[in-house]
Amino acid sequence: MLDIDICVRQGRFQLNIQTCIADTGITAIYGPSGCGKTTLLRAIAGLMPIQTGSIQFRQVCWHGQRDSMPVHRRRLGYVFQENSLLRHLNVAQNLAFAQQRQPQLDTGYQQELIELLGLQELLKRYPTELSLGEQQRVAIACALLSKPQLLLMDEPLASLDSERKQRILQHLKHRSENFNLPILYVSHHLGEIATLADHLLIIEDGALIKQGPVNTVINAMAKPALITVED
Numbered sequence: 001m002l003d004i005d006i007c008v009r010q011g012r013f014q015l016n017i018q019t020c021i022a023d024t025g026i027t028a029i030y031g032p033s034g035c036g037k038t039t040l041l042r043a044i045a046g047l048m049p050i051q052t053g054s055i056q057f058r059q060v061c062w063h064g065q066r067d068s069m070p071v072h073r074r075r076l077g078y079v080f081q082e083n084s085l086l087r088h089l090n091v092a093q094n095l096a097f098a099q100q101r102q103p104q105l106d107t108g109y110q111q112e113l114i115e116l117l118g119l120q121e122l123l124k125r126y127p128t129e130l131s132l133g134e135q136q137r138v139a140i141a142c143a144l145l146s147k148p149q150l151l152l153m154d155e156p157l158a159s160l161d162s163e164r165k166q167r168i169l170q171h172l173k174h175r176s177e178n179f180n181l182p183i184l185y186v187s188h189h190l191g192e193i194a195t196l197a198d199h200l201l202i203i204e205d206g207a208l209i210k211q212g213p214v215n216t217v218i219n220a221m222a223k224p225a226l227i228t229v230e231d
């Protein structure tokens with residue numbers, strides 16, 4: 001389980017989340033722009049200060065009253081909307097760096113990801129020479145190669161064409177199911193969430209308003225709209 005009980009302030013915005021998230025499958029995070037989705041992922045990653053509260057992953061304290069585990073010790077992979085890569089390394093070096101945590105170098109998996117994500121032509125380029133979509137594809141490969149225990153993805157496929165998107169979604173689902181890899185996945189697309197996710201969290205104005213199995217939550221969201229139409 002990922003146990004979260006945090007208060008995070010950012011300017012005038014405040015995020016208050018108390019929840020328990022399954023440490024299996026894919027959990028989607030959905031809500032209007034500015035509701036705090038990125039803030040939540042960054043707080044879990046240890047990339048922003050938490051005013052009060054705690055975060056525990058599989059009963060290990062990541063953030064408590066006295067201590068906060070450094071980001072690099074949290075065994076997580078993340079793909080944010082930007083700046084997920086090391087700027088001074090080219091794509092091939094970013095991939096190699098991401099793989100360092102593994103005792104055995106899995107070149108077969110690296111090659112599979114290079115093909116899946118279409119990175120062959122980009123290997124010698126630096127992050128500043130890549131489009132946003134290309135940066136995101138490289139970041140997805142790095143995150144998966146780092147063998148994380150938890151993967152945080154903030155709209156990772158927003159800039160990709162739909163055929164590649166479908167292949168990557170299938171791969172993420174396969175990795176999550178077969179390699180005991182929980183994924184927290186921020187998306188603005190309910191269709192994508194319905195096909196991909198197992199669980200769904202809905203955030204509004206910095207607060208969690210609904211949580212549960214993806215179909216239950218989506219059906220509950222749809223009902224008021226249906227009633228309004230029928231009335």
Ligand SMILES: Nc1ncnc2c1ncn2[C@@H]1O[C@H](COP(=O)(O)OP(=O)(O)OP(=O)(O)O)[C@@H](O)[C@H]1O
Pocket residue numbers: 010011012013031032033034035036037038039040
């Ligand atoms: N550096 C900052 N200083 C002050 N306020 C900020 C800062 N960054 C973000 N915010 C505010 O924090 C709130 C939450 O932002 P966040 O990026 O988490 O939202 P989001 O749900 O991920 O939005 P989107 O879907 O548009 O990416 C927003 O109201 C935003 O204006």
